[in-house]
Amino acid sequence: MGARSSSNSSAARPRVPGLRAESAFQKALFVCAVAIVVLLTAIFLSLLLHSFPSLRSFGLSFFLGTAWDPVSRQFGALPFLVGTLLTSFLSLLICLPFSLSISIFLGEYFTEGALSSFLKNVTELLAGIPSVIYGFWGLFALVPVVRKIEMNLGIPPYGVGIFTASLILSVMIIPYAASIGREVITLVPSDIKEAGYSLGATRQEVITKIILPYARSGIMAGILLALGRALGETMAVTMVIGNSNILPHSIFSPGNTMASVIANEFTEATGRLYLSSLIEIGLLLFLVTLVINITGRYIIKKIGIEA
Amino acid sequence: MDQRKIEFRMAKDRGFEAMVIIFSFLSMIPLFLILFYILRNGLSSLSWEFLIELPKPVGEVGGGIANAIVGSVLLIIIASLPAIPMGVMAGIYLSEHKRGRVSYLLRLAAEVLQGTPSIVIGIIAYLWVVISMGGFSALSGGIALGIMMLPVIVRATEETLKLIPDSLKEASLALGIPYYKTILKVILPAGLSGITTGILISVARIAGETAPLLFTAFGNPFMNWNIIKPVNALPLLIYNYATSPYPEWHSIAWGASCVLVSIVLVLNLVARIIAKRWKVQF
Numbered sequence A: 001m002g003a004r005s006s007s008n009s010s011a012a013r014p015r016v017p018g019l020r021a022e023s024a025f026q027k028a029l030f031v032c033a034v035a036i037v038v039l040l041t042a043i044f045l046s047l048l049l050h051s052f053p054s055l056r057s058f059g060l061s062f063f064l065g066t067a068w069d070p071v072s073r074q075f076g077a078l079p080f081l082v083g084t085l086l087t088s089f090l091s092l093l094i095c096l097p098f099s100l101s102i103s104i105f106l107g108e109y110f111t112e113g114a115l116s117s118f119l120k121n122v123t124e125l126l127a128g129i130p131s132v133i134y135g136f137w138g139l140f141a142l143v144p145v146v147r148k149i150e151m152n153l154g155i156p157p158y159g160v161g162i163f164t165a166s167l168i169l170s171v172m173i174i175p176y177a178a179s180i181g182r183e184v185i186t187l188v189p190s191d192i193k194e195a196g197y198s199l200g201a202t203r204q205e206v207i208t209k210i211i212l213p214y215a216r217s218g219i220m221a222g223i224l225l226a227l228g229r230a231l232g233e234t235m236a237v238t239m240v241i242g243n244s245n246i247l248p249h250s251i252f253s254p255g256n257t258m259a260s261v262i263a264n265e266f267t268e269a270t271g272r273l274y275l276s277s278l279i280e281i282g283l284l285l286f287l288v289t290l291v292i293n294i295t296g297r298y299i300i301k302k303i304g305i306e307a
Numbered sequence B: 001m002d003q004r005k006i007e008f009r010m011a012k013d014r015g016f017e018a019m020v021i022i023f024s025f026l027s028m029i030p031l032f033l034i035l036f037y038i039l040r041n042g043l044s045s046l047s048w049e050f051l052i053e054l055p056k057p058v059g060e061v062g063g064g065i066a067n068a069i070v071g072s073v074l075l076i077i078i079a080s081l082p083a084i085p086m087g088v089m090a091g092i093y094l095s096e097h098k099r100g101r102v103s104y105l106l107r108l109a110a111e112v113l114q115g116t117p118s119i120v121i122g123i124i125a126y127l128w129v130v131i132s133m134g135g136f137s138a139l140s141g142g143i144a145l146g147i148m149m150l151p152v153i154v155r156a157t158e159e160t161l162k163l164i165p166d167s168l169k170e171a172s173l174a175l176g177i178p179y180y181k182t183i184l185k186v187i188l189p190a191g192l193s194g195i196t197t198g199i200l201i202s203v204a205r206i207a208g209e210t211a212p213l214l215f216t217a218f219g220n221p222f223m224n225w226n227i228i229k230p231v232n233a234l235p236l237l238i239y240n241y242a243t244s245p246y247p248e249w250h251s252i253a254w255g256a257s258c259v260l261v262s263i264v265l266v267l268n269l270v271a272r273i274i275a276k277r278w279k280v281q282f
Helices: A002-012 A019-063 A078-109 A114-128 A131-153 A162-187 A190-198 A203-214 A216-232 A235-240 A258-265 A272-303 B003-026 B029-045 B048-052 B066-096 B101-115 B118-133 B138-162 B166-174 B179-190 B192-207 B234-242 B247-277
Strands: none
Touching: A019 A272, A019 B066, A019 B101, A019 B118, A019 B138, A019 B179, A078 A114, A078 A162, A078 A203, A078 A216, A078 A258, A078 B003, A114 A162, A114 B029, A114 B247, A131 A162, A131 A235, A131 B029, A131 B234, A131 B247, A162 A216, A162 A235, A162 A272, A190 A203, A203 A216, A203 B003, A216 A258, A216 A272, A216 B101, A216 B118, A235 A258, A235 B234, A258 A272, A258 B118, A272 B101, A272 B118, B029 B247, B048 B066, B048 B247, B066 B101, B066 B138, B066 B179, B066 B192, B066 B234, B101 B138, B118 B138, B138 B192, B166 B179, B179 B192, B192 B247, B234 B247
């Protein structure tokens, strides 16, 4: 578009100096913009292309098979799908009361002041810590604790496993869910809050019966974005989940998620089918996070906040 | 109204507030625990030698992380060289063409790219660069990290330039200054602090990334400046040493965590100071 308009003007005024630079600049902007779109398309197509051997051999049974056996070239991804779903939803469940509390704390009780800026900074720092450090800390601080809990419960004390991974994940996603929740809670118009108070409602009643229902869709969007992050999180999970390719039978058993199996086995994947199966898992991960992120962003855009 | 019922409701109100405060502060504990663990275990191994020496074989005392620091710097440079100009240009495109099909697609692509799991970006760099070059390399790792930087820079540039009023651009154009000079010499400098903040945040983000490096930069126990050979990186070193069975390596990993967290926190801090100090405002 830009390139066209500048070439029109160059026909009208052929001798203006710098006109070539002008149109080159416009073109460069356009090329960069298009390049990023092309990049994303190419990512999708590459994943699809390299998944073909596995797609052709296993078809839909890839997602239902429970055996992941490189030796006999049998690849079923169900254990990883289950592992991913379990860790993501468990971590969301754990994260929810905390992130919701932070949202209410920052959005309603303490909208400004030292205390709120302290909490805000802490949650932002929490979001900035590299995931490998979460994993490292989990391995040395969290795993022994979980092992003790498991011993008290009388189940095999692995220490590592789905539960440990979910704990770490929940800490990592709290900032994401909380920041969007805070934004929508501050956006609740004060007249409807005041209407609640004038009817004699307590603050708690205003929050649970007016603010939270009003901010529902925004909070949902925050949870969706946190879910997208939890699904794709790799390092922290890989380090504490136990890396077992067997279908997990309880939340304490070791397992693997889609991301962690790729991290673990990609470099040692010998043979086209093995590599292709791992790439197919990557393709699935890409598509699932794509849908979740687009949905989350769509909701955010609809309610009109800057995330 | 019944007095008891009112008292109950007020008690519930106070209980709710207390719960919100308690849960909020409970969620801060992990950060302090993590920082405490890193400092307690990492500070003791930190020294000048730690930063400038190479790792030693298992069993020998000492050894440093110089190769990982050099590798991380190398990877960040390789990532930034294409990603910063491309991201800024795409951001300018977005702010200049607010509507239109390309802008719509670009915004969508940036959002999707931002949400794409880093391990998937690693697979892509493996398929595109490692396979075609025939081996792991710093270049492939840098490209993976560069792809991860792009959406952050695009968004930061667009958001910043949005704040700059049209009157500034119109004033420049009215003086007869060509469009590209207006953008490069008037608009961009006006939004420089916002864009710099975005770039710093994106660098902080990729400095700690491990997953995309696992099968691209791969890791290397030796010093390497050659971008077509495998390099080590701080997060990679932490991952490899943390999951090893040797206590000496664990303490090196704690020390490296100390260094990495400091780098990331300082980058975030500087970004925030720049954003506050030289706020883009009109």
